[in-house]
Amino acid sequence: MSTVTAIRTRLGPKPGFREVSPERRRRRRVQLVWALLVMNVMTYFPGSLQLIPFPGIVGKLIAQGALPLALLLVLTVNRPARVRPSVYIFLASLLVTEAVMASLRSEFLISALYRSTRLFLFVVVLWLLTPWWTRKDLLLVRTHLIVLWFIVGSVVFGFLIAPGASRPDGRLVGMVWPIPPTQTGHYAAMAAGLTVVLWMAGLLKRNAALASVLTAVPVLLLTHTRTALIALLVGSVVAGLSLFTARSRVRKFFAIGIGVFSVGALTAGSLVTTWLARGQDTEQVTALTGRTFVWDAIIAQQRTTWQTLFGFGLSNKSFNGLPIDSNWLGTYYDTGVLGVSFCIAMVLFVFVGAWFTPQGPRRAVALFIVAYCVVASFTESGLSEASPYLLELTLAASLVYSRPPQEGVE
Template identity: 40%
Template sequence: MAGDRTPKTVGTVWGLLVLNTLGSAGAKTIVPLPRSLIQMVTMGALVAAFTLALTVNLKLRIRASAYVSLLTLLLVTSVISSANLESGFGALFRCARLALFVGTLWLLSRWWDGSTTFVRHHIRMYFAVLGLVAAGLIISPGAALPDLYGGRLVGALWPLTPPQIGQYAAVIIGLTVLLLLGRRTDRKGAAVVIVPSLVLLALTHTRTATLGLVIGLTLAIGSLILTSAAARRFFTWAVVCATVAAVGFASVLQAWFLRGQSKENFSSLTGRAKVWDALLAEPRSTGETLFGMGLGDKSFGGLPIDNSWLAVYQEQGLIGVCLVAAVIIVLGGIALLRPPSLERACAIFLISYCALASYTEAGLGDASPYLLHLALAASLLAAPAANAARLDAAAATPATDAPDATPEVPRRRVPQWARRTELS
């Protein structure tokens, strides 16, 4: 019975981690939700995830993981930088949250076996989130497409920003396309996920998510071209369709991409560059340069940083930047060394998407969907544990008192005609 419950419980834990990383800041919802209530729900989800993971892994069996090891070092750096309380007691609270997040990943690493099990959990949970977004759009289109965000899609039932929705849609679209190419799902099931997710992605007008989806899928499918005929066909048709769209709908695509912004605003990345320049020009001590200011809300001067590398530099210093870079390099290097497979392609998609999105989105230095995407990539790149159950059983079996005892040799059956010959 326990073995039957474990996969479901592990999926529940993964879903709770997704809920925790949704965040508590965003657009105004139809029914106003106090931020304290949302934070209580998200933090409660993380505590519940850690408790459930500990329940199903009481013996604390974990698998070696370079990814989670690097996150553990990042946690230590975060605690050191937050101990001086320059960012207030909130920094220590965020450190505790990161510690529970990393601890849960360590407990789940026991089931990281290089299969697509966690990919399916990932798609289901984020598709449920997108379903909530679609429900808000149907119930109140005005609240879901507010003028405050330039008519871009937001979460009307749960406070989600357009970049968040675009990220979730792009990730599950890419993973579902790869599952379809690998024949791990049928066309009908894939269409149920891909089509509505594409519509929601288009309504968010999120350039980062769109580019991440296109570039990530290109790299992932490219890794399958030599071994998969389906990947070659899909790549060919994608190039043809992209060429036709670029020629026939160039003006429409350009208008969607610019979102009505001026060239000056677009070149400054919607004002992000000004915040980045001010952050880099800020004088810092040696300790602040190495360890940062402590975990904060990923803002500088009251404005969002919107860059993972600069956010990590601000909060965890150069040491944190080096650790985050090591995460991307190690996962990317392992993916390149693996033989071509669907699992490797999914990992390449996730790694490339997170690396590209890190330029205009923050999140690689704290518990976030991006760290969860990379955790999924780490689970896909883990060595298969086909003999894990046999090793567990061997470990549970007591050793014999006489290890040098001669094993019993099975008796060879003597044919009937040979018996008669011996008797005669």
């Protein structure tokens, strides 16, 4: 030990200096890894409106560079590299293997292999985060909610600075970081839902929860994203029912919610109908804004046996230049019947695991996320690629993990 170190040891830390414990430093790095994963799935859309525009290549480098940076960072905190056995991650690894096999015979080989490599690295980082799945403080859930608050806050900031430009076509988008209305609605709905569930479980103070909900819900409504709103309602009801017998605040919340819904249905029914219609006629609403035409074309497409089983390789989830906007048909197009089977197995595993998890916050949050993802999967894609939906389903899987925590991780 050097003379300076010995003197500092005897004298103690400097006045006003707060020493950070090694465990806290590890926790912060884990939180940063999760934030980088979220940044990676926030696709940069060049040409979108921004408060501070910068070249598209820079935005793509920021988003895509977040993944290798997350991998390097998680290796510094998980050293030597340790992973927990997990059926969910094993299924995700099978999906990666199948995606690579499909991409090797893709017409667009380079782009398909790039997306497969990205999915592979994404799942590797998720593997390396498994030692932190069973923390009693729900570190990953809290981190995800904090990141969502930052995203929603950036959307609100952009709206306050440029209220007109932030609502092209009447739907709210992100202006600080270009976020399309559907993704903006997803982040707002997930932030509101996690806040409500954590408050119902007694893990979040009322004032903080109220401030979060009163910010996120208006953002969701301004995006006019019907899928996110319905998924939020379904997920909140499912999570609330899992806590119904355990907490009086949940029963009061349901009673107030039923009252508000009844009064709203009688007094604001036409307003709700107008919001849901989004200026579309009956035919457009029935066709889900043209989605059903794309879905019918995918189902009617001629395929070989290989393409039926393995698909055409990972794509940008579009068909003939039109977005597929369905997780199940998008997965079927990219990875075939096997890919769909793996996605179904992942969702079922999380749902069954949550169902048999003891009553409490972990079960409630897991049920909310899996219910949200199931509802959203009909008109949104993402479970078969590196996306917010895959990340959040992994978050739910971490909550139903029943193995005792490893020593030194908690």
